[in-house]
Amino acid sequence: MARRLIAGNWKMNGSRTSLSEFEKMVSLISTFPDHADCLVCPPATLISPFKQAAGGRISLGGQTCHCELNGAYTGDLSAEMLAEAGATYVIVGHSERRDEHGETDEIVAAQASAAVRARLIPIICVGESLAEREAGNALEVVARQLEGSIPGSFASDQSFAIAYEPIWAIGTGQVANPPQIEEIHTHMRRLLMKRFGTGSESIPLLYGGSMKPGNAVEILAVKDVDGGLIGGASLKADDFMAIYAAAVS
Ligand code: PGA
Numbered sequence: 465m466a467r468r469l470i471a472g473n474w475k476m477n478g479s480r481t482s483l484s485e486f487e488k489m490v491s492l493i494s495t496f497p498d499h500a501d502c503l504v505c506p507p508a509t510l511i512s513p514f515k516q517a518a519g520g521r522i523s524l525g526g527q528t529c530h531c532e533l534n535g536a537y538t539g540d541l542s543a544e545m546l547a548e549a550g551a552t553y554v555i556v557g558h559s560e561r562r563d564e565h566g567e568t569d570e571i572v573a574a575q576a577s578a579a580v581r582a583r584l585i586p587i588i589c590v591g592e593s594l595a596e597r598e599a600g601n602a603l604e605v606v607a608r609q610l611e612g613s614i615p616g617s618f619a620s621d622q623s624f625a626i627a628y629e630p631i632w633a634i635g636t637g638q639v640a641n642p643p644q645i646e647e648i649h650t651h652m653r654r655l656l657m658k659r660f661g662t663g664s665e666s667i668p669l670l671y672g673g674s675m676k677p678g679n680a681v682e683i684l685a686v687k688d689v690d691g692g693l694i695g696g697a698s699l700k701a702d703d704f705m706a707i708y709a710a711a712v713s
Pocket of ligand 1: 473629633634635636637672673674675693694695696697
């Protein structure tokens, strides 16, 4: 079984003044057993100052990366730059990047490869839109994204995570229900098993989309859910650590 991972995606939120909230997380996590990994992905400008305050229990990650090492890519950051700032993970293929920045499965796979080149652990995001779900295509969409977004070069011993984030549940307060989550997660586990063999059991499958302290216990109890990718509720130390507590209890 995969070790659980509770990951916070701060998106474009936070500033230097958020350091105190992050420090509160660092202090709170020390009161819980170390039975799950914890990660915060703040805006890239905050990775370095947060790293200095992080202690040993909370890792830091980027929210995307460019697939090239360097070059004329105005505004972009390479995986190596994130690593140098203190990141050990990077989220790739978040639906907000796919939708607003035109990132295709092919680009996401290149970003995941770049992450590995920089020794970062990629968290590859997949998830269907409401229209795709209503048309009965959720399983097929997720399967296609998994197939196309995991680099062909990845072998069974590659360290990476998958986040299933139904687009209609992100930031909407409308969480997917346990049977919906289980259907997708067991499907993803089967597909990964087919591609990578039994080693795939250690790939954490995260759920993301309106996960909160009030629903974390129920979501984390779903078969083949190994953690969460949390947006809004990861900005507050009390909420984020309540979710962490649910993962280690
Ligand atoms: P949310 O975001 O928890 O605010 O719904 C999740 C995500 O987009 O990663």
